[in-house]
Amino acid sequence: MTIWHPFTQEKTAAKPVEVLSGEGAYLTLSNREKYLDMVSSWWVNIHGHCNKEIAEAIYQQALTLEHVIFAGFTHSPAETLCFNLKKHLPALLTKFFFSDNGSTAVEVALKMAYQFFKNQKKERNVFINLEGAYHGDTLGAMSAAGNDSKYHSTFSEFFFQTFTIDFPENEEAEGLSLQKLRNFLETNKNKVCAMILEPLVQGAAGMRMYSPRFLEKISVEARNHGVLVIFDEIMTGFCRTGKMFSMDYIKFTPDILCVSKGITGGFLPLSLTITTDQIYQAFFSDDWKKAFIHGHSYTANPIACAAAVKSLEILERRETLNQIQMISETHKRLLSNIPNVFKQRSLGTISAFDVKNKEIAAQISQKMFKEHNIIVRPIENTVYLIPPYCISISDLERCYRALIKTLS
Ligand SMILES: *Cc1c(COP(=O)(O)O)cnc(C)c1O
Numbered sequence: 352m353t354i355w356h357p358f359t360q361e362k363t364a365a366k367p368v369e370v371l372s373g374e375g376a377y378l379t380l381s382n383r384e385k386y387l388d389m390v391s392s393w394w395v396n397i398h399g400h401c402n403k404e405i406a407e408a409i410y411q412q413a414l415t416l417e418h419v420i421f422a423g424f425t426h427s428p429a430e431t432l433c434f435n436l437k438k439h440l441p442a443l444l445t446k447f448f449f450s451d452n453g454s455t456a457v458e459v460a461l462k463m464a465y466q467f468f469k470n471q472k473k474e475r476n477v478f479i480n481l482e483g484a485y486h487g488d489t490l491g492a493m494s495a496a497g498n499d500s501k502y503h504s505t506f507s508e509f510f511f512q513t514f515t516i517d518f519p520e521n522e523e524a525e526g527l528s529l530q531k532l533r534n535f536l537e538t539n540k541n542k543v544c545a546m547i548l549e550p551l552v553q554g555a556a557g558m559r560m561y562s563p564r565f566l567e568k569i570s571v572e573a574r575n576h577g578v579l580v581i582f583d584e585i586m587t588g589f590c591r592t593g594k595m596f597s598m599d600y601i602k603f604t605p606d607i608l609c610v611s612k613g614i615t616g617g618f619l620p621l622s623l624t625i626t627t628d629q630i631y632q633a634f635f636s637d638d639w640k641k642a643f644i645h646g647h648s649y650t651a652n653p654i655a656c657a658a659a660v661k662s663l664e665i666l667e668r669r670e671t672l673n674q675i676q677m678i679s680e681t682h683k684r685l686l687s688n689i690p691n692v693f694k695q696r697s698l699g700t701i702s703a704f705d706v707k708n709k710e711i712a713a714q715i716s717q718k719m720f721k722e723h724n725i726i727v728r729p730i731e732n733t734v735y736l737i738p739p740y741c742i743s744i745s746d747l748e749r750c751y752r753a754l755i756k757t758l759s
Pocket residue numbers: 452453454455457485486487488549554555583584585586587611612
């Protein structure tokens with residue numbers, strides 16, 4: 352093997368499956384058969400594969416301006432994207448910083464939060480996270496997720512200091528968890544820089560869900576202690592949870608918002624770290640050292656921005672919103688029919704359930720693939736569905752029938 356694949360134990364993994372093409376919610380594999388993509392190609396695809404309008408926007412942009420340095424230069428795809436996105440954001444989120452993927456959007460958020468205080472001669476180097484967090488695989492993003500991460504503990508000696516909020520399984524636990532956070536903040540508030548959270552759904556933890564009430568309470572608590580609040584909506588953004596952003600379920604605006612994954616409709620890597628004028632002003636100075644000295648070669652790539660502009664336009668359409676509604680309702684209606692599973696949960700276009708162990712989850716995934724031509728990729732003992740929004744109701748129902756058959 353020449354290629355070393357991501358998130359893969361190369362020795363024990365099955366040979367990677369070759370994909371020939373994609374169309375709508377389907378992928379065609381090397382056996383020429385079509386398979387239903389129920390993981391949206393790692394949660395990025397929202398309008399289906401090879402969407403013609405996005406493909407066309409990419410083609411036109413590539414013929415007009417493929418790329419340009421973004422320091423000292425700007426272009427209309429980037430300007431238009433920010434202008435159009437602003438309409439969907441709380442009024443306070445007005446400053447847009449581009450990067451290339453979810454992890455770098457998080458790195459930017461962490462560095463921004465740290466330097467925000469540093470520029471005001473305050474030294475704050477502790478971050479707060481929520482147990483089970485996942486924020487990406489670069490060093491800062493791994494670090495922000497904390498020492499107990501099931502993915503990254505190999506690197507824990509490099510991690511900066513974090514305080515981890517207990518993940519509450521019920522309302523009573525929420526109170527205890529909040530109290531522990533409050534106690535920590537009261538004794539350490541001048542050391543804490545920011546709290547970072549995946550609002551309402553922790554994707555990589557296995558589509559773990561918690562209440563809007565708890566999200567709002569811990570966010571308010573952090574803010575009341577002068578701690579910045581970062582929402583990592585890399586997975587939850589662009590209507591994954593039924594609303595444009597997860598934060599739309601609560602009355603709270605974070606200081607920093609990270610978005611990526613669905614932003615280009617799943618065509619090209621792109622991300623944004625969006626913040627307030629208050630944060631921006633702490634960098635606005637005659638002193639070059641107070642600037643935010645961060646950037647990537649492909650920052651705000653015009654082709655990726657053009658894809659994102661088109662993707663947002665499609666997302667805003669009534670027919671797309673109807674599809675999202677249909678998926679949400681179908682999840683709610685059919686999830687409880689699956690036998691021999693527990694912790695059934697859904698929010699918007701995401702649904703998930705647990706089985707006894709990861710071996711059973713892996714068997715389910717194999718059966719779905721071999722017997723039903725449906726792609727599901729479990730996380731440990733969790734099986735989840737996260738379809739592209741263009742999926743038909745009959746395909747989604749077929750997927751549930753296949754799960755019911757597999758688990759009976
Ligand atoms: C996927 C993900 C990331 C990392 O994004 P990449 O583009 O894979 O680097 C960060 N946070 C959350 C919540 C994610 O789901």
